[in-house]
Every structure is written in structure tokens, then in C-alpha cells.
Amino acid sequence: MMTPKYFQKDAPKTDRWMISYLDVLTILLIFFVAVAARALTPAQPVPAPVTPAPQIHQKLLAAQEKLQKYNLDLRMEQRGLVISLPQTILFPSGEDQISPDAIPVVAEIAAVLRDIPNRVTLIGHADSVPIHNHRFNDNWELSAARGLRLLDLLTSQYGIDESRLSISSDGSCRPRDTNDTPEGRANNRRVEIVILDDGS
Numbered sequence: 343m344m345t346p347k348y349f350q351k352d353a354p355k356t357d358r359w360m361i362s363y364l365d366v367l368t369i370l371l372i373f374f375v376a377v378a379a380r381a382l383t384p385a386q387p388v389p390a391p392v393t394p395a396p397q398i399h400q401k402l403l404a405a406q407e408k409l410q411k412y413n414l415d416l417r418m419e420q421r422g423l424v425i426s427l428p429q430t431i432l433f434p435s436g437e438d439q440i441s442p443d444a445i446p447v448v449a450e451i452a453a454v455l456r457d458i459p460n461r462v463t464l465i466g467h468a469d470s471v472p473i474h475n476h477r478f479n480d481n482w483e484l485s486a487a488r489g490l491r492l493l494d495l496l497t498s499q500y501g502i503d504e505s506r507l508s509i510s511s512d513g514s515c516r517p518r519d520t521n522d523t524p525e526g527r528a529n530n531r532r533v534e535i536v537i538l539d540d541g542s
Contacts, residue, residue: 401458402539408454412447422460422539425451426518429488429531436473438487440495448492451535452500458537463508464489465534469527470514486511488533 415426466485489509496502520526
């Protein structure tokens with residue numbers, strides 16, 4: 343293999359500059375290719391602005407203040423504002439049909455829900471006494487049916503967007519009171535409307 347002329351011992355010293363010149367050209371070529379490739383990279387989408395958590399929480403406090411005048415069972419928790427409606431207000435015993443007497447209460451809650459964008463979870467609860475009738479095999483089914491019935495009322499009669507709502511059944515697993523007395527069991531039969539703190 344023949345050695346390039348500028349590497350030969352008798353090569354004139356004036357040709358040695360070509361090595362450095364070719365190196366510089368190669369480096370410049372790589373640099374411009376890298377710059378061009380970077381310029382062609384698509385820009386990353388800018389994320390949508392997020393409502394600050396304090397502002398969202400402030401809306402929950404305003405909702406709580408509005409509902410307090412109706413003597414509802416309200417409490418602020420880490421998950422959000424919890425409105426606890428006893429079964430005696432909403433449903434006849436062992437059924438999921440909403441009582442006509444409960445409509446004014448539901449209407450007031452719906453009016454508050456329309457004023458805020460937060461998501462809402464409807465959670466059905468039961469006491470520990472087993473139920474088995476022609477419609478429901480157990481307390482889980484009854485609790486879920488009651489949440490679903492309330493969801494249907496909020497969407498069809500009061501225009502609450504269905505995409506904001508979800509239902510859950512806790513059966514008798516999360517009692518608020520003892521199941522050893524009639525009063526305690528009555529307190530445990532309830533539906534919770536949880537206006538979620540979406541900023542938490």
C-alpha cells in the first residue's frame with residue numbers, strides 16, 4: 343500500500359498544513375449537520391395552564407358556605423368537600439328510588455355543583471344487616487344502585503355533565519357509627535356526595 347505523499351519523509355514540509363485543514367473542515371461539517379438536525383426537531387407542545395390549588399380549594403370553601411344554610415351534614419376532608427345524605431332523606435328502606443321529599447335538597451346541591459368545575463364522586467354506604475330481596479343480592483348492590491340513581495337524577499334533571507361524575511359502593515365496609523344500635527345503623531345508611539379537591 344502506497345503511503346500518501348505528505349507522510350513520506352521526503353515530502354515537502356509545506357504540504358503538512360493540509361492535515362489540519364481537512365480536520366477543521368470535518369469538524370465544521372459535523373457542527374452544521376448537528377445544528378440543522380436540531381432545527382428540524384419538532385417543538386414540544388406547551389402544557390395547558392393548571393389552576394393553582396389554593397384557588398380550587400377556595401371554590402370548595404365557597405360551596406361549603408352556600409350549603410351550610412340547608413343544615414346538611416358537611417365536612418371538609420383532604421379528598422374534598424363531603425356531603426353526607428342519610429338514607430332516610432333520599433330513599434325508602436331497601437330501595438333505590440329517590441324519595442320526592444329529597445328533591446329540594448338534591449336541587450340545592452346541584453345548583454352548587456353547576457357553579458364549580460370539580461369532579462364529583464357519589465359513594466353509597468350501608469349498615470351491616472344483610473339484605474336480600476327480589477332486586478338486590480346484598481348491600482354492595484343496593485349501595486351501588488343508590489349512587490347510580492342519584493347520578494342519573496343529577497345529569498338528567500339538573501344538567502350536571504356526566505363526565506364529571508363517578509359512583510362507588512362501599513357497602514358496609516366504612517361505617518360512620520356503630521352497627522349495634524338502630525340509631526348507629528341509620529347513620530351508616532347514607533350516600534356521600536364528594537366534591538373532589540382536584541388541586542390536591
